[in-house]
Amino acid sequence: MNIPLQEFEQYIDETILNRGYKYFKKGLVAEPELMAHGEYEAIVEGTEDYTVRIRIENDTITEHSCTCPYDMGPVCKHVAAVIFELQQNELSLVKKAKKSSTTAKTVAKRKTIAEQVDEILEHLTSDDMKEILRGQCDRDRKFRQLFLAGYAHLVMPETKALYVKQVKAILKSSSDRHGFIDYSGARAVGIAIDEYIQTAGKHLEKANYKSAMLIAFAVMEEMTGALQYADDSNGDVGGSIYSAIEILYSVANAQVSEKLRVELLNYCLTAYSKGLYKGWDWHFTMLDLASKLVNNTSEAKQIHQLLDSIKSSGKSWDWDYTNAQQIRALLIRRTEGEEKATQYLEQNLSNAEFRKEIIEKAISAKDYRKAMALAEEGIKLNSKESPGLLDYWCDYLLQIAQLQNDRVNILKYARIQLISANRDKKPYFDILKKHIEPHQWEATLKMIIQDILSKNRWNGKPLVAMIYIWEENWNELLQIVKSDISLNTLDTYEKYLVKDFSDEISDMYQKAVLEYLEKNVSRDHYQIACRYIRRMIKMGAREKADYVVQMLRKLYPQRRALMEELKKV
Incomplete structure (x- = not known):
């Protein structure tokens, strides 16, 4: 922000x-x-x-x-x-x-810390530097760990064990006597490991791919284990694992030696086969990463065999099987070519991602009949068990209608999406307004609003309110606000109404603040209420604000925190 x-x-x-x-x-x-x-x-x-x-x-x-x-x-x-x-x-x-x-x-220019450090370094001898580094490594374990992570590869054969030992030391330093890492400790671990990951990133920049890879292995393995005995409610431990995975993908995408490519590929296959990360999202990541590293049919065969063991559960949403299908498609595309990959997608259209890709290919080829048939079939398949996918299929049908200048279907699917889609509604509203004759717009909009309110019992009013905002119909928007007076509602719509209806808005604030404090009794709630009272004063409704303050003092004299906050108004 x-x-x-x-x-x-x-x-x-x-x-x-x-x-x-x-x-x-x-x-x-x-x-x-x-x-x-x-x-x-x-x-x-x-x-x-x-x-x-x-x-x-x-x-x-x-x-x-x-x-x-x-x-x-x-x-x-x-x-x-x-x-x-x-x-x-x-x-x-x-x-x-x-x-x-x-x-x-x-005025003399102020030197930054970085500039001061650089200036000092220019005057230090090699012996001075060595003495400082030795002393710092001796006194500060965190510095020592980062120093070894950054430069141990210069003087000793690198192994994963070297970095595992250092990650374990970081975890141990933040755990209690029972070995548990509490919330605060997990935060400290996250900060320390983030610096460790940054060291791996520097190795990447210098093309020290082996070092970066080994650090990532150590972080992934040890931090995955730490999830079993850490309070990771803030995501510090898990976040470091995803950062390590990004390092591995960067290595996979770099121009690494054949030896290193094979080493990373074998690690991924072994980690998956042994279930090193089983139960976590990155278990499948190992196969996805491996599929990006293969360059011959023999290696591809190993991954296909692992994928063959993943069977469909028969449920409407089978995350494991869907993931396996997508990895296999990537593998086929990489080793057998685009035509074979497309055939595989066509044979497995129950996978929504495959259906989307084939529809987009058909649209690109201007085969609108095929694209429409696939989208309509998707609606039939997913209407009950996976309604969240309907938005995609209707969007494709709307896109095709626009490409064909099919006004009837443009209006049909734009209206469906405006009323039902779980996404930004404004584009559908704009499409409808563009394709409906001006003299028919008002009557059509009334029918659309009736549809919205009848089909969206719980969230229809906010959408209708947005339509009134898009239409700049402030009188109707005011009626929506009056039907559900609350601080949240007023906070959302005040900016649109205060210019023309300041008296009505201040009256509603008066009512909403009093009702809010009937049910809420903490200091935070009092501060929120007082913030809205101050807003009333800024609107020019000083008398109404004073009345609210007077009523609150009369109703709740025993609430000391409220009395204190009211003094600040």
Whole structure:
């Protein structure tokens, strides 16, 4: 999420913003260090000391991270605190710059940490460097692990065991005495392994494919095992596995030696055959990766034999069998050619991905009759057991109708999709409006809206509301809002209505806030309610806002937190 530095308060949750401001005011933010141009790092004192990194480009925060375990939103209080600090520093610098310009003096350019390090390195001797590195490796285990991962290949035969040992050390350092890794420990493991993966990425850039591959093997195996004894609710452990898999795909796509290609292929086949990752998504990834590495029929035969053991369960959605089919299609295309692959797809059209591909081939060849028949057959096959696929088949029929300028079917399928599709509705609305005569549009739209409300009992109103927005029919939109007065509804539609109906909107806010606090009793809820009261004031409804505050004080005098929040209004 990009955040303008001078308007950051509008982009961060109010609760987080307030907590961050308190940290800033208490002086808990160390002076941010300029790591590189536009990149800042600062330590924030909290339950522990947390490190915040922020990148700023053109007065906009483009990246931010914090080592705290917060995962309830895009920005934590520590990041907010550092933003307050950076904004203060920025304002200070601007003032100094203006003052110096009047006295014809220039402000000295601030060196980044990276520039300072580079300057120091230029003056260090080889012996100095060795002494520093030896000392750092001795004192800091994390640094030692990354150092060995990056350079051990220069002096010793590389083995997977070397990197496995280092990954195990990272896992052990974050586990308790029973061997369990809690939520916070898993976060620490994720950060450490991410740096390890970055080392593998640097090996890729230098064409050290063997090193990158062995690091990825070690991470995949040990982190898969760690999932059994770690709280990975934030996805730090699992995420590192997917990062390692990306490394392996990069190696597979690179111009590697024949020896290395065979080594990676054999690893994939062995891992799959032994069930090294059985029960996880990346079990099948091994076969997919292997299929990208084969270059002869003998190797392809090994994969075909493994695929043959995967039988259909007969269920409408068989993930294993569908995956196996797609891997086999890729393998046939790679080793036997496009014609054979197409034949295989045609023979297995129960696989929705195959049906899509064949329909698209038919459309490209302008064989619309075949494409329509396949799409219509798909509707019959999937209408009961896999209704989610119907959107695809109807979209193909709509596409074909447009290519043939078939107005009847254009209107038919655009209407079906507008009412029923589980995707963006606006394109279908635009198609209908384009192909319906202007003098018939109003009457047709009324019938469409009736259809929507009758067929979509639970989610019809939001779609009808969007239609009124697209049509700029604010009177009808107001009626929709009045039929379901709530803070959520008002928050969604206020911006469209406040210009013409500010009195009605403020009346509804008055009712919605009071009803909201009948059922919600935490400080977070009080802050939300007060935010909407302030919004009423901005709309010019000060008297109504005061009435709400007065009623809340009268109704809930025992709610101390609410009374405190009302004082801020």
